[in-house]
Amino acid sequence: MPSYDTHTYDVLVIGAGGAGLRAAIEASAHGVSVGLVCKSLLGKAHTVMAEGGIAAALSYVDDRDNWKVHFADTMRGGQYLNNGRMAELHAKEAPERVLELEAWGALFDRTKDGRILQRNFGGHKYPRLVHVGDRTGLEMIRTLQDHGIYQGIAVHMECTITTLLKEEGRVVGAFGYEREKGRFLVFFAKAVILATGGIGRAYKITSNSWEYTGDGHALAFHAGAELMDMEFVQFHPTGMIWPPSVRGILVTEGVRGEGGILLNNQGRRFMFDDIPALYVNQTADNEEEGWRYTQGDKNARRPPELLTRDHVARCIVREIKEGRGTAHGGVLLDISWIKKKLPHAEDHIRKKLPGMYHQFLKLADIDITRQPMEVGPTTHYIMGGIRVDADTQMATVPGLFAAGECAAGLHGANRLGGNSLSDLLVFGKRAGEYAAQFAKENKSVTISGEHLDQYSREALRYFETEGADNSFQVQADLQDMMQDLVGIVRNEADMLRAVEELKKLKERAANVRVTGNREFNPGWHTALDLQNLLTVSEAVTLAALERKESLGAHFREDYPDRDEKSGKFNIVIRKSEEGWMELRQEALPELPAELQHIINEMK
Amino acid sequence: MPSATFQVQRGGAGGGRLETYTTEVAEGMVVLDAVLQIQAEQAPDLAVRWNCKAGRCGSCSAEINGMPKLMCMTRLSDLPPGKPILLQPMKAFPLIKDLVTDVSWNFRVKKMIKKFKPRPPDAADGTWRMAQEDVDRVQEFRKCIECFLCQDVCHVLREHHLFEEFIGPRFFVHVASLEMHPLDVEDRREELKKADGIGYCNITKCCTQVCPEDIHITDNAIIPLKERVVDKFYDPLKRLFGRWRGKK
Known part of the structure; x- marks a missing residue:
């Protein structure tokens, strides 16, 4: 029997972005031992790419804001498919979580009276996003990292988990490998928190890095936990599209928050052409009013560029499909026009959007203070994920918790910009707190060596397979397929084809050939990640087929409207005893009267 | 399609060697694109760190023609045309494998x-x-x-x-x-x-x-x-x- 490098903790956190770090900090503050596993180096997780800000109703810029407005905005943005309790906790606790970051050293941009400055963002009624230029995510992850390293948390960098360990009906640890030497690691833990982020690598055009292969979703699914809302994948309206090598890289919504406008190839501001009924009362009906809103006029309504991401992405797709796109298949996003309105506009843009200025100048030879940007939708985020209890973040398998993007519930059918960073903080903390409590109430359990040997054999089998493909080829084919068949605009015929394609891809993925040895071998790592990508791709496809209506980020051209009768359910996915994906529709839980009252009041 | 030649340091602490790869070049390509293309098509076990691909995470540090740079922010068009591009890991840190060092x-x-x-x-x-x-x-x-x-x-x-x-x-x-x-x-x-x-x-x-x-x-x-x-x-x-x- 091989020996394994074994570690024992009270709480094991898998993933070290915002949610994982916040969870680890909280768990260790509750006096339990904590291990933190990162797929990359510490501080490199995708949280660094978050640009716009953290949504929190601090009401420093507009005193009409409060948790109730934030709650109602979040629910409206999610088409009321959100878990109401999560949306309530999130809106109530986000301000405290932000202030805590400041106490740990974060430095946000300031108002004139020295408080934290807040900016406008899509779907948020008042300026609400706490930010630092357009590098808010970096500020947040670095603050958490630099606070967390003094907490006695054991950090395992460049380590990937391949299986959760289960015994006596609960999750008791995890099995994985470290990249450097390819050695296997065994973690025993009384509670395990998944904070693994998203699934963006299932698509060809994505803002996500190589890490986002749905690991947490797949680990939880195979451990018997339920997934929910997997059909809701957010395509961010503005990703870079030219040159080809930068396709998919995010262009922050902050550009539109600062007054940026969307134009088609005829120079028309097409976002005024289609304003959804749910937002008519809140949206400007002329350009002048929209501009005044971005400049802080409290009596103005928001410009249509700041409608929710699902809607803006679809409008862009419509323009492109109907022949009004740019030569490279996008639309124009222009911030330079504000020089007609503001003195020193060029300095203002560089100050407010330094990352965007730098990114376009370096990678696309575009000076955004003088020229428009070419943009198009990019796969960005998944609203769905592991089904959790709203208060404790525990999954449907005891001992397993989830927080951040890999958990479901808060965002419903569409996430508002800025609600991700606040989600990480609020529910990262809660997951850490309740996982620590669970650890205190439960004993540690070990696993027999036979099981572990089986996991190591499964991971190593790719060195012996004789397939024709390498793992990168199969991954690229999967990404092309998902982009074409289960993308922004969906229909039944395409998705049935996707189901067939997935079967073929699974076979190929099971037989990919890995060359070289176990030491830092990306081909091998990708072969393992690919299995997770296939699991989540199947979940997304099956759930998208099941929902025969359009709402939020899920758009079916064969069912273009919301089905008011049936459209009040979540789709829940579980692994059947035979190992299949089992889907069921579950009626939305009824909102408590006081929350329903808030929604009605804010309509 | 035009192509570019790369000399990439391969191997672990036991001693590196330079391997030559030629790969197709598209408009706007950065060094990291070329490395990932070589990895996908020719050398799947080529070790490299990267994440955001937009100069925001600081993972893809390497020495390009001897200069310490981020691979994701170095455009091929900014390097001398027609000459092989030399890619090496950061020299100050112990080598793990290929372009990856122990930081x-x-x-x-x-x-x-x-x-x-x-x-x-x-x-x-x-x-x-x-x-x-x-x-x-x-x-x-x-x-x-x-x-x-x-x-x-x-x-x-x-x-x-x-x-x-x-x-x-x-x-x-x-x-x-x-x-x-x-x-x-x-x-x-x-x-x-x-x-x-x-x-x-x-x-x-x-x-x-x-x-x-x-x-x-x-x-x-x-x-x-x-x-x-x-x-x-x-x-x-x-x-x-x-x-x-x-x-x-």
Whole structure:
């Protein structure tokens, strides 16, 4: 029997972005031992790419804001498919979580009276996003990292988990490998928190890095936990599209928050052409009013560029499909026009959007203070994920918790910009707190060596397979397929084809050939990640087929409207005893009267 | 389609060798695109670190034609045309494999630096007030993406290997971000002088030149820190005052 490098903790956190770090900090503050596993180096997780800000109703810029407005905005943005309790906790606790970051050293941009400055963002009624230029995510992850390293948390960098360990009906640890030497690691833990982020690598055009292969979703699914809302994948309206090598890289919504406008190839501001009924009362009906809103006029309504991401992405797709796109298949996003309105506009843009200025100048030879940007939708985020209890973040398998993007519930059918960073903080903390409590109430359990040997054999089998493909080829084919068949605009015929394609891809993925040895071998790592990508791709496809209506980020051209009768359910996915994906529709839980009252009041 | 030739250092600590790869080049391509293309099509076990691909995470540091750079922000069109492009790992750190080095020393060093310690809150609700201009000064340092290119190029580490006595430019920037933080009340000058070895820096500004975030590491972080150390330890008036009080 091989020996394994074994570690024992009270709480094991898998993933070290915002949610994982916040969870680890909280768990260790509750006096339990904590291990933190990162797929990359510490501080490199995708949280660094978050640009716009953290949504929190601090009401420093507009005193009409409060948790109730934030709650109602979040629910409206999610088409009321959100878990109401999560949306309530999130809106109530986000301000405290932000202030805590400041106490740990974060430095946000300031108002004139020295408080934290807040900016406008899509779907948020008042300026609400706490930010630092357009590098808010970096500020947040670095603050958490630099606070967390003094907490006695054991950090395992460049380590990937391949299986959760289960015994006596609960999750008791995890099995994985470290990249450097390819050695296997065994973690025993009384509670395990998944904070693994998203699934963006299932698509060809994505803002996500190589890490986002749905690991947490797949680990939880195979451990018997339920997934929910997997059909809701957010395509961010503005990703870079030219040159080809930068396709998919995010262009922050902050550009539109600062007054940026969307134009088609005829120079028309097409976002005024289609304003959804749910937002008519809140949206400007002329350009002048929209501009005044971005400049802080409290009596103005928001410009249509700041409608929710699902809607803006679809409008862009419509323009492109109907022949009004740019030569490279996008639309124009222009911030330079504000020089007609503001003195020193060029300095203002560089100050407010330094990352965007730098990114376009370096990678696309575009000076955004003088020229428009070419943009198009990019796969960005998944609203769905592991089904959790709203208060404790525990999954449907005891001992397993989830927080951040890999958990479901808060965002419903569409996430508002800025609600991700606040989600990480609020529910990262809660997951850490309740996982620590669970650890205190439960004993540690070990696993027999036979099981572990089986996991190591499964991971190593790719060195012996004789397939024709390498793992990168199969991954690229999967990404092309998902982009074409289960993308922004969906229909039944395409998705049935996707189901067939997935079967073929699974076979190929099971037989990919890995060359070289176990030491830092990306081909091998990708072969393992690919299995997770296939699991989540199947979940997304099956759930998208099941929902025969359009709402939020899920758009079916064969069912273009919301089905008011049936459209009040979540789709829940579980692994059947035979190992299949089992889907069921579950009626939305009824909102408590006081929350329903808030929604009605804010309509 | 045009192509480009790369000489990539392969192999582990046992000794590297240069392997030559030729790959197709598309408009706007950066070095990292080419490396990932070579990995997908020719060398699946080619070890490389990367994440964001947009100059924001600082993972893909390497030496391109001998210059420490981020691979994701280096356009092929900015390199000499028609010549092979030399790709090597950062030289200052122990090699793991191919383009990947062991940078764990940096993470250990950071833990030695005294953590942020804020003054008591300014307002009854537990919050602070800060002016934007005070915040701006420190935000320059907080832009750091921890790519460690400054550590790689610094001769105190690269040539003289003083890893036990010197924390390197990255962590002087970090200390500066704490020392100049509008809320911080901790004093790190003693450590700067002794454990951090700030005296080894002789201001050649190599670190500033390679910083992909354009942080003025030497002028804005290291020199002001050196001045603070001088003020504390070498101020003649203070020294006289200290003697008079019967202290060292």
